[in-house]
Structures are given as C-alpha cells and as structure tokens.
Amino acid sequence: MKCPYCGHAEQKVFDSRPARDGGAIRRRRECESCGRRFTTFEEPERPRLYVIKSGGGRQLFDRDKLLNSLLLACGKRPVSAERLEEAVANIERDLFDQSDLEVASSEIGERAMEELFEIDAVAFIRYSSVYRAFDCPSDFAEIVRRMPKPGKRKQTTPV
Structure with missing residues (x-):
C-alpha cells in the first residue's frame, strides 16, 4: 500500500484494532518517508451485490x-x-x-x-x-x- 501523501510504499503500523462491529480491522499507519499518519481499514471481500x-x-x-x-x-x-x-x-x-x-x-x-x-x-x-x-x-x-x-x-x- 502506498502513502496517500507521498506515494512511498513503506509504512509502519503503530495501532491496529477491530472496527465496524468486528467486520473490519482499523490500522493507523505512519509513512517511513514523509512521516505523515493515515488510517486504513481491512475488510473481507464480499460477493458482489x-x-x-x-x-x-x-x-x-x-x-x-x-x-x-x-x-x-x-x-x-x-x-x-x-x-x-x-x-x-x-x-x-x-x-x-x-x-x-x-x-x-x-x-x-x-x-x-x-x-x-x-x-x-x-x-x-x-x-x-x-x-x-x-x-x-x-x-x-x-x-x-x-x-x-x-x-x-x-x-x-x-x-
């Protein structure tokens, strides 16, 4: 995954916790290049509706x-x-x-x-x-x- 600010591919995750009633994982990341922080969510892929x-x-x-x-x-x-x-x-x-x-x-x-x-x-x-x-x-x-x-x-x- 690339940093949304500078496009660098390397980040470190400094916080990870369940989100959306356990249906997703929320991760706080910090870009190793520019140092800015951002949030990502991981969810299981669902069938197409x-x-x-x-x-x-x-x-x-x-x-x-x-x-x-x-x-x-x-x-x-x-x-x-x-x-x-x-x-x-x-x-x-x-x-x-x-x-x-x-x-x-x-x-x-x-x-x-x-x-x-x-x-x-x-x-x-x-x-x-x-x-x-x-x-x-x-x-x-x-x-x-x-x-x-x-x-x-x-x-x-x-x-």
Whole structure:
C-alpha cells in the first residue's frame, strides 16, 4: 500500500484494532518517508451485490453512495459520522444476509429510512422528501403528522 501523501510504499503500523462491529480491522499507519499518519481499514471481500434500479437497469451496490446520501440528509444535524457508518453497516449486513445477491433500489431506500428514523427525525424527513419525491408542502405535513411523538419512536415503524 502506498502513502496517500507521498506515494512511498513503506509504512509502519503503530495501532491496529477491530472496527465496524468486528467486520473490519482499523490500522493507523505512519509513512517511513514523509512521516505523515493515515488510517486504513481491512475488510473481507464480499460477493458482489447488484442493485436493480426502478427503470430495470442493474448496477453494483455502492456503499459510499449510500453513506453520502445519509450524510446529506444529516447535514448540520447532531449526528456523528460514526453513527452513520454504523447505519450503513447495518443496512449492508442486512442486504448481504439475503440469499439473493440482487436487491431492488427501493429496498435500500426503505432500509435507509428505517435507520434514519431511529437516528434523527429531521434527517428522516429530509431523506423521505427526496426518496418519496415530495412535490408540495402537504407531503411534508402528512409525514410529520404521522410521525410518533418524541420518546415513542423506537416502538413504531417508519411512516
């Protein structure tokens, strides 16, 4: 592996620990040439998962695309990147646990909404508005009206 700063191939690992609920190993490395530090993650290679788009097209599942959509929904909200990584790991684990290696994009969207529903109500509404293509204010009012009161969200399912 090359240093992302100078491209030198030699580094030393000075910290190694489990990450992502034991599904990966996080390593802190220091480049022997420039001395800068960086983090790497090692994960077992998984089988390829294909996403079936609403128009019928197929594409490979992209974990980063899912994470970026959650980050966008949580913009300027008190949600840590670690919590969103955990949400993506939960979704990814559920998708790979299915016997089929193809999944509808709608299923990924629904799982993302379930995770956001538990994390942050505003992020849930933001994501839902894009995912469900809200086109008028009454769509927002309806989803807010159907949401459970604070403190009761964990007992219900997303709207």
